[in-house]
Amino acid sequence: MDCCAPSNNTEAVKTKCPFCGEKGKNVQLLTLKSLLKASTLETIESENFYAFCSNPACSIVYFSGNHSQTFVENDLKVPVYQKNQSADVPVCYCFDWTRERLLQAVGTDQKPADQIKSHVQSGRCGCEVNNPQGTCCLGNVNAFVRSLKKI
Template sequence: MDCCAPSYNTGVAKTECPSCGEKSKNVQLITLKSLLKASALETMEPENSYVFCSNPACSIVYFSGNHSQTFAASDLKVPVYQKNPSMDVPVCYCFDWTRERLLQTIGNDRQPADQIKAHVQEGRCGCEVNNPQGACCLGNVSAFVRGLNQG
């Protein structure tokens, strides 16, 4: 299944994070298997469903649907865009669009979102295994660029 296809669904925001209470979205098990460090992966319970918390103020990245298990940013192989404000953190994990790179391209003829869309149309994205939120990054990229254009 194409992670950037309109029909791709990682789950409706419905499960509340046990730490911050924010409604969060389900992620596929393949996302955790791809991004957890070995020490965290060894403790993952594959029979559970897992949820991604996007709240920047919350230390939890993933939690099990039954709240029996949590994983923090330190348990992941990659920094989490929503949790880490550094300029070198990817906004788009598949094509390495960091905040810094996006900032450098503002005003160019070909916008980053257009480049990413072209790659997506060619079937090159792998957000379910690259992006900690387990879903397409285009919304994050567009929101970041809009924020730059308004600032």
């Protein structure tokens, strides 16, 4: 299945983050299994569903639907774009487009989103196992590039 194709799973999480109150977004268990550190993975409650909190001001990355578990960035193998403002944090996890690399590309009139789209169309992306939000990174890439053009 193409990780960047529209999902048939339209069931929205009705659970809000227990820390900040923002509505969470469903994340496949596969995403957590791929990105949580081994010591944290050992504690996962596989019968639960999990959600991603995208609020940059909130320390919670994932929370369970019943709020029995929360995971923070230090529980993951990778930094989380929405939670970490460092220049070397990936915006596109599959093809390692960091904020810094995107900034350089835009400065030299490259079109990183077009390059990423080409990879996606060739079936090379794996956002569900690489991106902490568990979905396609292109929205984040496009939003970040737009923000650069406003500067």
